[in-house]
Amino acid sequence: xxxxxxxxxxxxxxxxxxxxxxxxxxxxxxxxxxxxxxxxxxxxxxxxxxxxxxxxxxxxxxxxxxxxxxxxxxxxxxxxxxxxxxxxxxxxxxxxxxxxxxxxxxxxxxxxxxxxxxxxxxxxxxxxxxxxxxxxxxxxxxxxxxxxxxxxxxxxxxxxxxxxxxxxxxxxxxxxxxxxxxxxxxxxxxxxxxxxxxxxxxxxxxxxxxxxxxxxxxxxxx
Numbered sequence: 001x002x003x004x005x006x007x008x009x010x011x012x013x014x015x016x017x018x019x020x021x022x023x024x025x026x027x028x029x030x031x032x033x034x035x036x037x038x039x040x041x042x043x044x045x046x047x048x049x050x051x052x053x054x055x056x057x058x059x060x061x062x063x064x065x066x067x068x069x070x071x072x073x074x075x076x077x078x079x080x081x082x083x084x085x086x087x088x089x090x091x092x093x094x095x096x097x098x099x100x101x102x103x104x105x106x107x108x109x110x111x112x113x114x115x116x117x118x119x120x121x122x123x124x125x126x127x128x129x130x131x132x133x134x135x136x137x138x139x140x141x142x143x144x145x146x147x148x149x150x151x152x153x154x155x156x157x158x159x160x161x162x163x164x165x166x167x168x169x170x171x172x173x174x175x176x177x178x179x180x181x182x183x184x185x186x187x188x189x190x191x192x193x194x195x196x197x198x199x200x201x202x203x204x205x206x207x208x209x210x211x212x213x214x215x216x217x218x219x220x221x222x
Contacts, residue, residue, distance in 0.1 A: 043175035046166065050147045052117065052140040055126035063140060065147070065166075066173060068115045074168040075112035075176070080153025082161055083128070084119035085143070089219060090128065094161060096217040098137060100200055105136035112165075117142040119159055151175070152183060161195065 002020070004013060050065040069076050081098065082091035098116060101108070108114050115138045118125055122141040129139050148154035153162045164178040182194025196202055205212040 037177055040177065042169075043167075043177070046173040046175065047150065048146075049173075050142070050145045052142055052147070053122040053144065054138070054140045055122040058123070060122045060141075066168075068113060068138075068140070069168055070109065070113040073109075073111075073113050076166045076168070077108075077112055077114045078147075078151075078164050078166070079114070079116045080142075080148055080151070080159070080162040080164075081116050081118040081139070082159045083125070084154075084159040085121070085124075086158065087120075090118075091161070092218050093216060095132070095219055096201060097195060097199055098134070099132070101198065102132075102134040102137045114138070115140060117147060117153065119143050119148060119154065152178065152180075163195065163198070 002017065008016075046065065051062050052065070052068075053060045054063050065076075068078070079094075079098070079101070082094050101114065105114055116125075117140050119142055121143060122139075125139040125141060129137065142148050142153070148159065148162075151162065151164050153160060153164075161182050162179055163182075165176040167174050167176045179194045182192050184192050184194070186192045193202075201217060202212050205215065
């Protein structure tokens with residue numbers, strides 16, 4: 001017999017057992033999708049070693065894409081942050097997501113490198129990171145290159161959300177995978193949910209009676 005809780009009805013237990021079976025099915029499907037992702041054939045070679053800018057102690061310096069890979073790590077994830085110079089403040093949805101990634105980054109770096117790019121100048125990004133208390137995330141400026149346009153962090157209407165994963169194979173850098181679902185239409189009553197696997201916020205809401213509803217994150221709350 002599985003778990004039971006105090007004073008639950010037989011109707012509740014039967015429904016919960018059916019849901020548990022579906023949750024196990026979802027777990028297996030999630031792992032199957034992850035296996036298929038890992039088995040993708042080689043992606044396209046990166047067309048150039050993009051030059052970014054990073055702020056260090058109030059000054060800026062250039063850093064190439066190939067230098068964003070940490071020593072001993074051959075996988076690099078780049079999050080395109082919706083914080084271009086035309087925005088007074090950064091994206092309400094991206095920022096809380098990055099709050100969580102900042103906290104998780106010391107764990108993430110054990111397996112791969114994580115970098116955040118945005119179109120704003122490097123000094124502006126560094127100032128906001130300090131304001132937000134991000135001590136772990138690396139933020140670099142893509143203002144002077146075509147990275148975001150090539151890898152769908154920017155379109156004709158401005159900056160967009162995207163996370164891309166790259167793999168280093170000797171001297172060759174290849175694109176491995178990107179959050180393409182973030183650029184599709186959601187099902188009725190949903191947005192695209194393309195970055196949900198990275199969000200503990202919405203995963204938590206999905207466990208509650210209220211669900212996520214039409215909630216969208218904000219930079220701050222009353």
